[in-house]
Amino acid sequence: MSLLSFDDVSLDYSTQGAVLSGIGLSFRRGEFLTVIGRSGSGKTSLLNLAAGFLSPSRGRITLDGAPVTGPGRERAVVFQDDALFPWLTVRENVAFALRLSGRPRAERSDRAEALLAGVGLAGQGAKRIWQLSGGQRQRVGIARALAADPAFLLMDEPLGALDAMTRDRMQELLLRVWSDSGAGVLLITHSVEEALFLATRVLVLAPDPGRIVIDRAVDYGQRFLDGETSRALRAEPGFIALREELVDAIHAGEEANHA
Amino acid sequence: MRDTRHMTLLTGIATLAIVLTVWTLASTRGWVSPVFLPSPLQVLKAGQLLISQGYAGSTLGAHAAASLGRVMAALVLTALVAVPVGVLIATSPVGRGVLDPIIEFVRPLPPLAYLPLIIIWFGIGEPSKILVIGLAMLAPIAISTAAGVRQASLGQIHAARSLGATRGQVLWFVLLPAALPQILTGVRIALGAGWTTLVAAELVAAARGLGYMIQSAAQFLVTDVVIAGILVISALAFAFEVILRIVERLFIPWASHR
Numbered sequence: 004m005s006l007l008s009f010d011d012v013s014l015d016y017s018t019q020g021a022v023l024s025g026i027g028l029s030f031r032r033g034e035f036l037t038v039i040g041r042s043g044s045g046k047t048s049l050l051n052l053a054a055g056f057l058s059p060s061r062g063r064i065t066l067d068g069a070p071v072t073g074p075g076r077e078r079a080v081v082f083q084d085d086a087l088f089p090w091l092t093v094r095e096n097v098a099f100a101l102r103l104s105g106r107p108r109a110e111r112s113d114r115a116e117a118l119l120a121g122v123g124l125a126g127q128g129a130k131r132i133w134q135l136s137g138g139q140r141q142r143v144g145i146a147r148a149l150a151a152d153p154a155f156l157l158m159d160e161p162l163g164a165l166d167a168m169t170r171d172r173m174q175e176l177l178l179r180v181w182s183d184s185g186a187g188v189l190l191i192t193h194s195v196e197e198a199l200f201l202a203t204r205v206l207v208l209a210p211d212p213g214r215i216v217i218d219r220a221v222d223y224g225q226r227f228l229d230g231e232t233s234r235a236l237r238a239e240p241g242f243i244a245l246r247e248e249l250v251d252a253i254h255a256g257e258e259a260n261h262a
Numbered sequence: 263m264r265d266t267r268h269m270t271l272l273t274g275i276a277t278l279a280i281v282l283t284v285w286t287l288a289s290t291r292g293w294v295s296p297v298f299l300p301s302p303l304q305v306l307k308a309g310q311l312l313i314s315q316g317y318a319g320s321t322l323g324a325h326a327a328a329s330l331g332r333v334m335a336a337l338v339l340t341a342l343v344a345v346p347v348g349v350l351i352a353t354s355p356v357g358r359g360v361l362d363p364i365i366e367f368v369r370p371l372p373p374l375a376y377l378p379l380i381i382i383w384f385g386i387g388e389p390s391k392i393l394v395i396g397l398a399m400l401a402p403i404a405i406s407t408a409a410g411v412r413q414a415s416l417g418q419i420h421a422a423r424s425l426g427a428t429r430g431q432v433l434w435f436v437l438l439p440a441a442l443p444q445i446l447t448g449v450r451i452a453l454g455a456g457w458t459t460l461v462a463a464e465l466v467a468a469a470r471g472l473g474y475m476i477q478s479a480a481q482f483l484v485t486d487v488v489i490a491g492i493l494v495i496s497a498l499a500f501a502f503e504v505i506l507r508i509v510e511r512l513f514i515p516w517a518s519h520r
């Protein structure tokens with residue numbers, strides 16, 4: 004499974020007009036897509052379509068040519084409010100996908116420990132969810148998704164609730180996870196800078212109806228993984244110029260609405 | 263926190279002491295005839311006699327065991343019905359349409375009102391008694407289960423689905439665990455209703471049971487046995503409450519960490 008594609012997809016929740024309209028998108032395994040756009044522009048709706056929680060009103064969503072009819076473990080989701088299971092330990096949360104597929108207990112806990120180590124939570128498997136900080140929970144959510152060996156990792160503002168310092172560290176973690184797993188990552192964020200730093204492609208959604216107005220290839224995340232520092236990259240004139248351009252694109256049309 | 267808990271405990275002990283004192287005074291000073299209110303000491307003696315020699319054909323232990331057996335049987339059998347009913351109410355529109363009215367119909371009925379009907383239908387044997395108690399437990403467990411199932415967040419359900427869970431697995435691995443704290447609350451309320459209904463259930467053709475013992479004693483104005491019986495029921499109910507709290511702490515630790 005290596006290509007998730009949207010073909011002229013529209014979505015309306017009711018008869019009051021489309022929430023998304025004419026979305027065309029080819030999302031390959033190995034890409035890091037970030038999605039930005041104003042509140043209500045349809046970012047979450049786009050992710051829910053990709054995850055299979057919603058189906059398009061018009062158009063087609065396919066996975067390697069086969070229509071997407073619902074959620075599946077090749078498209079694991081990480082949620083903003085982590086959506087972990089408090090009745091399970093940290094380790095059992097991470098091993099959830101393996102439990103569903105009936106893998107033996109020993110294999111489950113080995114794999115969970117390895118995944119926890121991968122997100123910087125080595126040895127925390129026996130803890131309970133409420134004993135973790137917000138950033139640690141988000142890591143558990145990511146490890147839980149990775150346990151499904153997904154071809155695509157869909158994340159709706161996974162870092163939205165974190166403080167700035169934790170957020171910086173989590174961004175680096177996400178890049179490592181992306182590069183180690185080889186998955187295609189789709190990440191929604193409110194931070195233009197974050198979108199630009201992480202992505203191989205930045206998408207900007209404009210609202211009413213939600214549509215993709217910018218689809219731009221970038222390489223800062225890859226360069227960070229290749230050894231350049233985050234500060235130097237973010238201080239580059241090219242980075243700053245592009246950031247301003249994206250901010251402008253997000254706010255374009257806002258004044259028109261107020262006029 | 264600790265201070266308020268101490269305060270509550272102290273107040274509780276003080277209240278108990280005052281009640282006992284007033285009770286003792288009332289019976290020893292002759293404010294109330296001992297026929298109506300025997301002294302605590304008399305009740306204690308009656309209790310000892312109940313344990314060693316028994317009353318109305320059985321020892322206190324046998325009466326208590328019979329009642330306990332009925333309440334437990336009713337609880338287990340009712341839970342087997344009420345939990346699935348609650349799940350259906352919470353998860354299926356059709357289930358809700360069919361079952362919700364039934365539960366709402368049973369919920370406010372006083373056990374004494376449907377007892378005669380159950381005796382007509384099912385006779386005066388043990389099944390009828392368990393059924394009467396069970397009916398009183400049905401609504402609390404079903405309603406709590408339905409409310410508990412709705413505690414699972416959409417995010418949790420979506421997460422499970424995207425990790426490959428089937429509908430059945432979502433039910434087993436997400437909805438039911440999410441509902442457990444509330445199911446336990448339902449069981450607690452149901453046990454209360456069960457003890458309340460016990461005396462009614464043992465009104466007819468019982469040969470054993472705390473309710474039966476109390477009623478037999480009441481007919482002959484053996485007030486000390488009546489009071490001893492009441493205290494035993496109260497102690498049993500309290501013991502259950504303590505056990506349920508321990509169960510919650512040990513097995514449902516997330517209940518207090520939503």
Ligand SMILES: Nc1ncnc2c1ncn2[C@@H]1O[C@H](COP(=O)(O)OP(=O)(O)OP(=O)(O)O)[C@@H](O)[C@H]1O
Nearest residue numbers: 016017022040041042043044045046047048049213
């Ligand atoms: N379940 C729903 N039923 C009806 N309308 C909805 C539903 N979910 C979202 N919408 C509408 O669709 C539009 C897009 O919502 P969506 O949640 O996709 O936006 P978003 O870009 O994720 O916003 P935010 O940045 O605030 O999370 C909004 O106008 C919203 O009101």
Ligand SMILES: [Mg+2]
Nearest residue numbers: 046047048159
């Ligand atoms: Mg959103």
